Amino acid sequence: MDTDDLLSMTGIDKRFAGIPALSAASFSVRRGEVHALIGQNGAGKSTLIKVLTGYHRRDAGDVAFDGKPFEVSSPQQAQANGISTIYQEINLVPYRSITENICLGREKRKFGFLDWSAMHREAEGLLQRFNIRVDVRRPLMEFNTATQQMVAIARAIGFSAKLVIMDEPTSSLDEREVGVLFNVIRQLKQEGVSVVFVSHKLDELYAVCDRVTIMRDGKTIKTARMDEIEKIDLVSSMLGRNIERTEGHATAFSARDETKIGKVLLSAGNLAIGQIVQDVSFNIRSGEIAGFAGLLGAGRTETARLVFGIDRLRAGEMHYGGKVFDPKRPSDAIAAGMGFCTEDRKSEGIVPEMSVAENMMLALMPKLSKSGIIDEKAQREIVERFIKQLGIKCSGPDQKVRELSGGNQQKVLLGRWLAMNPRLLILDEPTRGIDVGAKGEIQSLIKSLADQGLAVLMISSELEEVIEGADRVFVLREGISVAEFDRAAATEDAVMGAMAHGNAPVIAEARP
Amino acid sequence: MTRSKLLSLLGSYGVVLALLLLILFGWLRYDYFLGFFNITSVLRYNSMFALVALGMCFVIMTGGIDLSVGSTAALGSVVAALFSPQGAWIGLGAGVGAGLCVGLVNATLVTRLKIMPFVATLATMLAASGTALLLADNQSVSVSYESGFTTLGQDNLLGFPIPAWIALAAYVVGWVVLNFTSTGRGVLAVGGNEDATRMMGLPADRIKFLVYLASGGLAGLAGVILAAQFGAGQPIEGVGWELFAIAAVVVGGTLLTGGVGSVGATLAGVLLLGILFNVLNFENGKGWISLSAYWQSVIRGLFLLIVVILQAKLSARSTAAVKEY
Numbered sequence: 001m002d003t004d005d006l007l008s009m010t011g012i013d014k015r016f017a018g019i020p021a022l023s024a025a026s027f028s029v030r031r032g033e034v035h036a037l038i039g040q041n042g043a044g045k046s047t048l049i050k051v052l053t054g055y056h057r058r059d060a061g062d063v064a065f066d067g068k069p070f071e072v073s074s075p076q077q078a079q080a081n082g083i084s085t086i087y088q089e090i091n092l093v094p095y096r097s098i099t100e101n102i103c104l105g106r107e108k109r110k111f112g113f114l115d116w117s118a119m120h121r122e123a124e125g126l127l128q129r130f131n132i133r134v135d136v137r138r139p140l141m142e143f144n145t146a147t148q149q150m151v152a153i154a155r156a157i158g159f160s161a162k163l164v165i166m167d168e169p170t171s172s173l174d175e176r177e178v179g180v181l182f183n184v185i186r187q188l189k190q191e192g193v194s195v196v197f198v199s200h201k202l203d204e205l206y207a208v209c210d211r212v213t214i215m216r217d218g219k220t221i222k223t224a225r226m227d228e229i230e231k232i233d234l235v236s237s238m239l240g241r242n243i244e245r246t247e248g249h250a251t252a253f254s255a256r257d258e259t260k261i262g263k264v265l266l267s268a269g270n271l272a273i274g275q276i277v278q279d280v281s282f283n284i285r286s287g288e289i290a291g292f293a294g295l296l297g298a299g300r301t302e303t304a305r306l307v308f309g310i311d312r313l314r315a316g317e318m319h320y321g322g323k324v325f326d327p328k329r330p331s332d333a334i335a336a337g338m339g340f341c342t343e344d345r346k347s348e349g350i351v352p353e354m355s356v357a358e359n360m361m362l363a364l365m366p367k368l369s370k371s372g373i374i375d376e377k378a379q380r381e382i383v384e385r386f387i388k389q390l391g392i393k394c395s396g397p398d399q400k401v402r403e404l405s406g407g408n409q410q411k412v413l414l415g416r417w418l419a420m421n422p423r424l425l426i427l428d429e430p431t432r433g434i435d436v437g438a439k440g441e442i443q444s445l446i447k448s449l450a451d452q453g454l455a456v457l458m459i460s461s462e463l464e465e466v467i468e469g470a471d472r473v474f475v476l477r478e479g480i481s482v483a484e485f486d487r488a489a490a491t492e493d494a495v496m497g498a499m500a501h502g503n504a505p506v507i508a509e510a511r512p
Numbered sequence: 513m514t515r516s517k518l519l520s521l522l523g524s525y526g527v528v529l530a531l532l533l534l535i536l537f538g539w540l541r542y543d544y545f546l547g548f549f550n551i552t553s554v555l556r557y558n559s560m561f562a563l564v565a566l567g568m569c570f571v572i573m574t575g576g577i578d579l580s581v582g583s584t585a586a587l588g589s590v591v592a593a594l595f596s597p598q599g600a601w602i603g604l605g606a607g608v609g610a611g612l613c614v615g616l617v618n619a620t621l622v623t624r625l626k627i628m629p630f631v632a633t634l635a636t637m638l639a640a641s642g643t644a645l646l647l648a649d650n651q652s653v654s655v656s657y658e659s660g661f662t663t664l665g666q667d668n669l670l671g672f673p674i675p676a677w678i679a680l681a682a683y684v685v686g687w688v689v690l691n692f693t694s695t696g697r698g699v700l701a702v703g704g705n706e707d708a709t710r711m712m713g714l715p716a717d718r719i720k721f722l723v724y725l726a727s728g729g730l731a732g733l734a735g736v737i738l739a740a741q742f743g744a745g746q747p748i749e750g751v752g753w754e755l756f757a758i759a760a761v762v763v764g765g766t767l768l769t770g771g772v773g774s775v776g777a778t779l780a781g782v783l784l785l786g787i788l789f790n791v792l793n794f795e796n797g798k799g800w801i802s803l804s805a806y807w808q809s810v811i812r813g814l815f816l817l818i819v820v821i822l823q824a825k826l827s828a829r830s831t832a833a834v835k836e837y
Contacts (some may be wrong), residue, residue: 075711076714078713079713080713091711093701095704096701096704104712105713114694
C-alpha cells in the first residue's frame with residue numbers, strides 16, 4: 001500500500017445470486033485527490049461503492065482506509081468513519097425541510113433536545129458555499145432538482161468526511177451550477193479531503209479530476225493520471241474494444257438521408273402555459289429528428305408535456321397530421337400515435353417492481369386485451385421481439401426492471417412506446433445517466449427509427465447530441481423558442497449563442 | 513404564492529378550525545354543552561382514544577399501520593384488572609407491560625422478519641384479542657376497589673379527570689419527541705423515503721421498532737384507563753378502536769403514506785371526532801330527531817370522508833401552486 005493512499009481496496013469479490021458483480025476489483029484513492037471512477041453500466045462502479053460504504057457485504061477482498069483495515073456494515077458506520085456518499089438518484093426525503101435533509105443523522109443538540117436554530121444556521125452556511133440562498137425551513141420538494149442535488153452535496157460535506165463519493169453529481173445541474181460544484185470540489189481538495197467522482201461526461205473528468213480508474217465487467221481495467229490519458233483511450237478501455245470514431249464526432253449519430261424526411265406531422269404555434277413556457281413554436285416532419293436545445297429551465301420538458309397532453313395549453317395551438325390537435329390528457333396523445341419517454345425514468349417512467357414484459361406492455365395493454373382479458377401470447381411475442389431488436393440485456397421478460405441498468409431501463413421504455421407503432425416519439429434526455437456504450441446504441445437506435453419514418457422530438461442537455469443527432473435544432477430560452485437551425489447551420493457556436501443570448505423569436509414555417 | 517400559503521395554512525390548521533366551529537355550534541345550540549360535567553366526561557372518555565391515536569400517529573408517520581391497538585387495549589385492561597389487587601401501580605405497570613409485549617411482537621415482525629405492517633398487526637390483533645378472552649375467561653374482570661386502582665380512571669386532579677392529564681402528558685412527550693429529538697425526525701424521514709433514510713445512514717429499523725413498541729405501550733395504557741374507568745377489565749372492548757384512531761390521525765392531516773404528520777393535529781382530530789359524537793348525543797336529547805348509534809357511525813363516516821376529500825383537494829392545489837415557481 002502506498003503511504004499516500006487514503007483508501008485501498010484490493011481483490012474485492014461480490015456475487016449476487018451467484019452472478020459475479022465484482023471479481024478481484026481493486027481501487028485506491030490518495031489523500032486530497034479527486035479520483036474519477038468510470039465504466040459502462042454494469043461495470044461494477046455502483047457495487048464497488050456500495051461495498052465500500054457497507055451497503056453490500058463483500059464476499060472477498062481487503063479494504064484499508066486511513067491506514068487501518070476498514071470494516072463497516074452500514075452506510076451510517078461508513079459515514080461515522082469519514083466516508084460520505086452522494087448517490088446517483090437523489091436520495092433525500094422530499095416532504096422534510098432542507099435543514100432536516102442536511103442535518104439528519106448528526107443533529108445538533110442543546111440540553112439533549114434538537115437545537116433547530118443552530119441546525120438552520122448550519123444548513124444555510126453549508127449551502128452558502130454553493131452560493132445558494134434559500135429558506136431552509138421549507139420542504140425540499142418545493143425546490144428544483146439542481147437545488148436538491150446541492151442539498152445532497154451539502155449534506156455529504158457537512159459530515160466532515162475524509163472521503164466524499166459523488167455518483168454522477170452533475171447529471172441534474174446546469175453549466176453554472178457545475179462550475180460552482182467544481183469550485184467546491186477544489187476547495188475540498190485543498191482541505192485535504194479526497195473525492196471519488198463518478199461521471200459519464202468525459203469533459204468534466206478532465207476539468208476536475210487528478211486520476212481515473214476504469215472498470216469493466218466487475219474488474220479494474222486501468223488507473224491513470226488524467227493528464228496522461230486521451231479521451232479515446234478512456235472510451236475504448238471502458239468498452240473493451242477499439243471503437244471507430246470520425247474526427248470531431250462525439251456521438252453515434254451519423255449523417256442522414258434527407259429523402260427519408262416527409263411532410264410536417266406536428267406543428268405548434270405560440271404555445272404558452274404561464275412563466276415556464278411563454279411562446280414556443282416549432283414543427284416536426286415524419287422521419288425527422290427535431291432537437292430541443294436549451295439550458296435547464298428553458299421550458300423544453302414543459303413544452304413536451306403540453307404536446308403530450310400532460311398539462312393543458314393556456315394559449316397557442318397545435319396541428320397534428322393536418323388537423324387541429326388539442327390533447328386533454330395523455331391518452332388522447334397516445335391514441336393519436338404519440339409516445340413520451342420521460343426524463344425522470346425513476347418516478348415517471350418505469351414501474352420498478354414490475355417485470356420487463358409488464359413494463360413494456362403498460363401502454364399497449366388496452367389494445368392487446370379482448371373484453372378486458374389480456375392476450376398473453378401476443379404480449380409475449382411483442383416483448384421478445386423488442387428485447388431482441390433493442391438489445392435489452394436481461395435474464396428474460398420476467399426479470400424485474402429494478403434490476404436492470406439505466407441504459408436497459410431506457411430501452412424498456414423505448415420498447416413500451418415502439419410497441420404502439422407511434423408516429424411521433426418524444427424523447428426527453430434519452431441518454432441521461434447511461435454509460436457511453438449504451439448511449440451510442442440508443443443514439444443509433446433513434447436514428448434508425450427516424451429512418452423508418454418515425455418523427456422524433458429529442459430533448460437533450462448534451463449539445464453534441466442535439467447538434468449531431470437532430471435534423472433541425474430548435475433553441476428554447478426562458479420559455480421562448482428563440483432560434484431554429486437546420487443540420488448545416490447548427491454549429492456549436494451558433495446553438496450556444498442562441499441558448500445564451502437568444503435571437504428574435506422565429507416563427508416556424510411549415511416546409512414542403 | 514400568498515394564495516397557496518393560505519391554502520396550505522388551511523390544510524394544516526383546518527382541523528383546529530373545524531374543532532372550534534363545532535364547539536361554537538354546540539355552545540350556541542345546547543344549554544349544558546360547555547358545562548363542567550359534559551366537558552369532563554368528554555375528556556375522560558376520549559383520553560383512551562387519544563392515547564391510542566398518539567401511538568397510531570407515530571406508526572402512520574413511518575408509513576406503517578397498527579391494527580392491533582384495539583385488542584391490545586382490551587388485553588391491557590384485563591391484565592391490569594387481574595393485577596389491580598396487588599396495588600394501583602402494579603396494575604398500571606402490568607397493563608402497560610402487556611401492551612408493550614404486543615408492541616414488541618409487532619416491532620419484531622415488521623422490522624426483523626420484514627412482514628408488512630398491515631398483515632403483522634392484523635395477526636397480533638387476533639392473537640391479543642384471543643389472549644384477553646382466555647385470561648378473562650370470556651367475561652369482564654372486576655378490578656380491586658381497595659387498592660386505589662380506580663383512581664386512575666375515575667378521579668380528578670385540579671378539577672380535571674386524571675385520564676385527561678395522562679393523555680395530555682403523553683401528547684406533550686410525543687410532541688417533544690417528534691420535534692426535538694433525532695428519533696422523531698427520523699420517524700418522518702423513514703416515512704418520507706425509507707431508502708433514502710437508510711442511505712443517509714439513519715437507523716431506519718430501530719426507528720420503526722420504537723414506534724410499534726410505543727404504540728403497543730400506549731394502547732396498553734389506554735386499556736389500564738379503560739379498566740379503571742369502568743371498574744372492570746373488558747376483553748371484548750376495543751373493537752373498532754384502531755379505526756377510530758386511524759380516522760383521528762387522518763383528520764389531523766397526517767398522510768397515510770407517511771412522511772408528514774403532527775402530534776397536535778392528531779389530538780385535535782381525536783377531539784373533533786369525540787365532540788362530534790357528543791354533539792349528536794345532545795341533538796338526540798333535544799328530541800327533534802332521534803339518531804340510533806348506527807346512524808351516528810354513518811354520520812361520522814361521512815364526516816371523515818368529507819375531511820379526507822377536502823384535504824386531498826387542498827394539498828393538490830397547494831402543490832400545483834408550488835410547482836409553478
